């Protein structure tokens with residue numbers, strides 16, 4: 001990795017108490033939820049007749065949900081200070097003086113928050129061994145989940161960095177990042193429900209519907225859980241069961257996240273450029 | 282050579298820099314003086330590529346850096362008036378980060394960093410955390426950082442502000458050293474006397490415009506303001522009086538006990554002639570010099586003159 005910002009961030013990541021707290025809290029959370037589900041399964045004798053792979057998948061889906069939620073919540077805490085934090089510390093100008101381009105700076109920041117997320121979710125890997133032990137979930141499945149979550153980390157991270165570039169104060173960029181994180185999925189879900197309510201004439205597998213679903217993080221997460229569990233949560237939520245025919249919604253969401261990340265990274269890079277073309281006069 | 286031509290920077294309705302013209306010779310130490318809000322920082326930030334000019338050009342060796350900002354990263358080192366450090370880095374890591382950010386090859390960094398830290402007298406702090414350094418040390422570290430790309434031109438925005446006298450003296454020594462490395466150095470200050478021992482040339486700026494530029498002597502004479510000179514001696518003071526009376530540049534001679542004060546409106550050459558003559562005539566001179574407060578008076582006078590002119594134009 002040649003990026004100086006990225007190198008500095010990873011070198012100092014483990015000097016910060018915050019890192020250990022985040023990893024510790026997440027590990028304990030994963031452990032807790034695993035224990036709860038296992039106890040529930042073992043105590044509920046009617047369901048317990050040896051380990052049914054279905055139970056492991058259920059457990060895996062819960063872990064997946066928790067992991068995704070933690071990633072969603074952790075990323076802004078890390079990224080919303082990326083640029084504004086440097087401004088507040090008065091180190092930002094010194095960074096702009098160097099030969100790094102503004103996109104070097106932004107990508108360094110973005111990649112280091114991805115690495116942070118990766119380390120955090122990897123630290124909980126031992127907990128996943130439970131599901132491997134009882135079977136039903138494969139390692140490629142886990143890699144897939146990691147990749148899925150990392151693309152979300154990238155898009156949320158890039159949006160947080162965008163706010164951090166736009167506003168001078170970290171408090172403001174943090175608040176706006178979390179507001180976006182909470183309200184964007186709600187708004188888009190409500191809109192989807194309103195537009196498609198009772199409208200059964202549209203083909204479920206229409207591209208427009210798929211695209212609308214894939215830009216909705218709630219739908220994408222349900223889609224990947226549905227993919228592992230075999231249940232049809234989409235049917236339950238949106239009343240249409242075959243939107244997942246052909247390319248899956250979560251697969252499209254991965255693609256969408258990559259585009260969003262690149263877009264906001266580029267936008268942020270142009271915002272922080274003090275002598276960019278848009279800054280004349 | 283640096284040539285600033287008709288530089289303008291507007292913030293809304295304020296013209297922070299208002300048609301600045303300035304030429305700075307290669308290898309000189311240039312003092313950029315003006316009261317707070319005069320536009321020094323704005324000008325320096327534009328030169329460092331941290332701000333876009335509204336109008337005008339800055340030529341470095343005939344290339345306009347406003348149009349070719351990539352040259353700035355090669356040729357200019359800049360130390361801002363206010364700056365921060367990363368609290369979780371050691372001095373060596375701090376320097377290494379900036380070396381990396383200037384894409385200096387890894388194998389050249391160690392020697393470079395050691396040399397720079399030596400230049401700013403921080404070698405013994407190489408393993409300390411940056412955060413634990415004193416204000417003066419941080420300032421010196423930042424100076425080392427601004428030298429990391431071996432710039433031809435060094436821009437220092439109020440490097441002495443907020444430092445105690447000891448740290449200030451140390452800063453001055455380091456700057457003297459840098460002068461020997463044949464770098465063009467531009468130093469800003471809102472205090473004229475602070476600069477005059479260090480700088481070969483001075484530009485006085487107010488309201489974004491250059492009021493006067495040149496050596497201190499030239500400015501003094503143009504400001505048609507006399508200088509206050511004092512001579513302390515052990516004996517033969519009456520001989521000194523005779524000498525002084527021969528010069529038309531000398532007036533308002535005041536005699537004290539073992540001391541003579543006079544006003545003077547000539548240049549340094551004449552002043553040195555007076556001293557040489559006095560010594561030849563057996564005046565036992567103990568000390569001979571200029572009272573510094575007057576520089577400040579001149580500075581205030583110059584900036585006030587400019588202001589009254591401006592209001593007159595407006596009326």
Ligand SMILES: Nc1ncnc2c1ncn2[C@@H]1O[C@H](COP(=O)(O)OP(=O)(O)O)[C@@H](O)[C@H]1O
Nearest residue numbers: 292295297315316317318319320321322323324
């Ligand atoms: N970012 C900015 N936005 C608006 N006004 C500014 C900005 N920076 C400087 N100014 C104004 O420009 C003028 C010159 O400021 P500055 O260059 O900092 O002066 P100096 O460094 O000589 O004290 C001041 O009136 C200041 O208020």
Ligand SMILES: [Mg+2]
Nearest residue numbers: 321322323362
């Ligand atoms: Mg200033």
